[in-house]
Amino acid sequence: METIRVNIGKALGGAVNEKDVFAYAKAVEESMVKLHEGTGKGNDFLGWLHLPSSITEGHLSEIETAAKQLRDRCDVVVVIGIGGSYLGAKAVIEALSDSFVQLKGSGSNPMVLFAGQNIGEDYLYELLDLLKNKSFGLINISKSGTTTEPAIAFRLLKKELESQVGEGEAKKRIIAVTDASRGALRKLSDIEGYKTFIIPDNVGGRFSVLTPVGLLPIAVAGFDIRKLVAGAEIMEAECGIDIPFDKNPAAVYAATRNALYRAGKKIEILVNFNPKLHYFAEWWKQLYGESEGKDHKGIFPTSVDFTTDLHSMGQWIQDGERTIFETVLSVEKMKHNVSIPKDEEDLDGLNYLAGRRVDEVNKMAELGTQIAHVDGGVPNLKISIPEISEKYLGELIYFFEKACGISGYLLEVNPFDQPGVEAYKKNMFALLEKPGYEDATKAIKARL
Numbered sequence: 001m002e003t004i005r006v007n008i009g010k011a012l013g014g015a016v017n018e019k020d021v022f023a024y025a026k027a028v029e030e031s032m033v034k035l036h037e038g039t040g041k042g043n044d045f046l047g048w049l050h051l052p053s054s055i056t057e058g059h060l061s062e063i064e065t066a067a068k069q070l071r072d073r074c075d076v077v078v079v080i081g082i083g084g085s086y087l088g089a090k091a092v093i094e095a096l097s098d099s100f101v102q103l104k105g106s107g108s109n110p111m112v113l114f115a116g117q118n119i120g121e122d123y124l125y126e127l128l129d130l131l132k133n134k135s136f137g138l139i140n141i142s143k144s145g146t147t148t149e150p151a152i153a154f155r156l157l158k159k160e161l162e163s164q165v166g167e168g169e170a171k172k173r174i175i176a177v178t179d180a181s182r183g184a185l186r187k188l189s190d191i192e193g194y195k196t197f198i199i200p201d202n203v204g205g206r207f208s209v210l211t212p213v214g215l216l217p218i219a220v221a222g223f224d225i226r227k228l229v230a231g232a233e234i235m236e237a238e239c240g241i242d243i244p245f246d247k248n249p250a251a252v253y254a255a256t257r258n259a260l261y262r263a264g265k266k267i268e269i270l271v272n273f274n275p276k277l278h279y280f281a282e283w284w285k286q287l288y289g290e291s292e293g294k295d296h297k298g299i300f301p302t303s304v305d306f307t308t309d310l311h312s313m314g315q316w317i318q319d320g321e322r323t324i325f326e327t328v329l330s331v332e333k334m335k336h337n338v339s340i341p342k343d344e345e346d347l348d349g350l351n352y353l354a355g356r357r358v359d360e361v362n363k364m365a366e367l368g369t370q371i372a373h374v375d376g377g378v379p380n381l382k383i384s385i386p387e388i389s390e391k392y393l394g395e396l397i398y399f400f401e402k403a404c405g406i407s408g409y410l411l412e413v414n415p416f417d418q419p420g421v422e423a424y425k426k427n428m429f430a431l432l433e434k435p436g437y438e439d440a441t442k443a444i445k446a447r448l
């Protein structure tokens, strides 16, 4: 059976060698045990570990039925959420969709839009303006149920929806995904009688794409959540505790990036040569950034879209400070076939490419870049993806989650909390004079 594959060959021979990676084998094994026995830091957030294999038929059917309810009633569905309540669905939908879906439409599928992932006033104005002539519904996602950005978006969109279709019909077009009992969104949903899905207590936001947080919007967009989960289940087995170090992709990836970090490679760049994976990298950045960046430690996760960014960031990567390494998401097979046409005049000098596929040019750009960057002192890991499909995206999701858990323990941090995120929120609430923040308001205003 074909699966995604990790190749670390081009990461070795410079800053680290095979011995340095294998030196992590024992620590990786210990990290695995901590994850599987629940004895490590943050062990009340390990629900994601067996999520793919424990999702029931009944649960998937319930999600599909709710998705159908929205699909039948709405031309547009706005998914409201931020961070882990946004990026997984956005990543998968973007990867699987036609690049011009918003202009072409998507057959019988509703258009899926996002809100609550920023506090852009113009963004919200323009969205509300668009929705005025549309039959729309809402999926409101917040694990805590108290996050400011989605709460503002929901208040605005709910009002617009109710004024368009009335309160009764609006209730049928709103689905909430939130905590079982806590938070403002839970309270509101119970009072209004919205259909709700629960985010399990033991699954943190950035590990929640395989819960209704990701699965419901993905199903609404018309994609096969069963294949996504089945792909994740394949990697749950392939990255299992019983798979030896050198055969276990999550173990090898976690060990290699930690070996590189210890050798001074402080920045990991997730590279794609396929614009459909742009948001997959955004999802990955939250996963690794929030999991590892703490106690004044952690690889800084960043991303580039090639070849686009070879014409902007390429110079820095080739020639800047040697503190970086790259992890390339390499998609093997394209969905479509476009060949370069012959031109009699050949003024652009491209006839040497006539009859060859655009993807062949892209693949040579990828190979040429790998050789150039390795020559320039940038270690290069490669993750081969047979094609972009639900199955392989599911595999990628679980692979990265498992490697992240292992890697966080190798770094000796708690990979499952994010205390640092609260600092800006406290200041923002104090500056906005939120009730309960009176002392903080006084203190922060004195500093301005």
Ligand SMILES: O=P(O)(O)OC[C@H]1O[C@H](O)[C@H](O)[C@@H](O)[C@@H]1O
Residues within 6 Å of the ligand: 082, 083, 084, 085, 141, 142, 143, 144, 145, 146, 147, 150, 205, 206, 290, 418, 421
């Ligand atoms: O789902 P929510 O509770 O609304 O949280 C949404 C996001 O915002 C928080 O500030 C955290 O940093 C993220 O880990 C989380 O995914």
